[in-house]
Amino acid sequence: MIPNDIEILNEVRLHTYQTPYFFTSRNILEINYQKFLNMFEGSEVYYALKANSDPKILTLLNGFGCGFEAASFYEIEQLLAVGIQPDRIIYGTSVKPSTHIMRAFDVGVNRFAADSHEELEKIAQFAPGSRVIIRAKVNDSGSVFAFSERFGAPKEAVKALVVYARHLKLKTYGLSFHVGSQATHVDHWANAISSLKPIMDQLDEEGIRIEILDIGGGFPVIYNNHKDLPHLDDIAKDVHKALKKLPYQPKIIMEPGRGIVASSTVMVSEVISRTIRNGKVWLVMDGGIYNCLYEAMIHQGTTQYDVRTMAMVEGDVDMLNYGITGPTGDSLDVITRSISLPSFISEGDRLIFENSGAYTITMASPFNGFPKPELYLS
16 A cells, blocks of 8 residues: 555544545645646646535645636536635636626636637627637547547647637637546657647747646546556656647646545445345445445446455455445446455445545435435545
């Protein structure tokens, strides 16, 4: 285990709350945030709150000095509710309802992403004079969750969009891209930057320079079955090399979500039944895929959580292969069909699911009436 894993496990074992619940380490959250600032020197971080929008998380990140990337006006309202100023918010999704643009502009948000002529026209009408970020489509092959099918302008259209934005009296603030969530190739960010160089060259020749280059998110988290993913320091080295080849150096901003919050948080759940079905031992938990761990359902085999027992285990113990399910009446509510854990686990014991801070609370559903879990801080 890495030091962060040991730290949060030690912290969570000091507390007892009604299960299921999430537990976040303030220290690890700040370490993760600072890691991005340190690796990408001179950059600014805009946390993608779709990963985890719990008010406690947002308040902590606000205190660290973090900026925020919102995907709807509803998320902007969440940010304003905890005291985050509009000038630290980017409305980063490139397709937005007109009413959301207008309401965001009315409360002081004036940075918007776009990837089409139609979106620029909406922004010009409902948020006149705003700063726009043109989102380009880049290679996101190999990412667990690809975005290029839905978002991003073809690179051959980006220059025309920048020119059109200026025609609409919008400020051409920057260019952006996203390599997809849980990107698996270390060079995806650097390659995306390199692919934008010809566009920046052409714009520069016409006297148009962007202020920022938004390299998005997608920075991967190492789950149980993904031990060979690229590390942040290697990604940063490639990014710095690619940036040096640009015609000039815009401000770099990024939008990590999972990369900041996932490893800061664990989910604690109680065994409500231990049963044998078709010769296999199954643990039924009070926290399952609907109310806690949604990604374990939609990408079974891709997002697999490391699981620990709440009770400390010392020395050699007999291990057993279990399946783990949630509490609902749906057959899809399976967290994993195969995991090795101590054989002594029984009803009433608690399990800790590591790296569960991202796309869990925000995806929680009240299916079968099970409530959304609480999040507690260290």
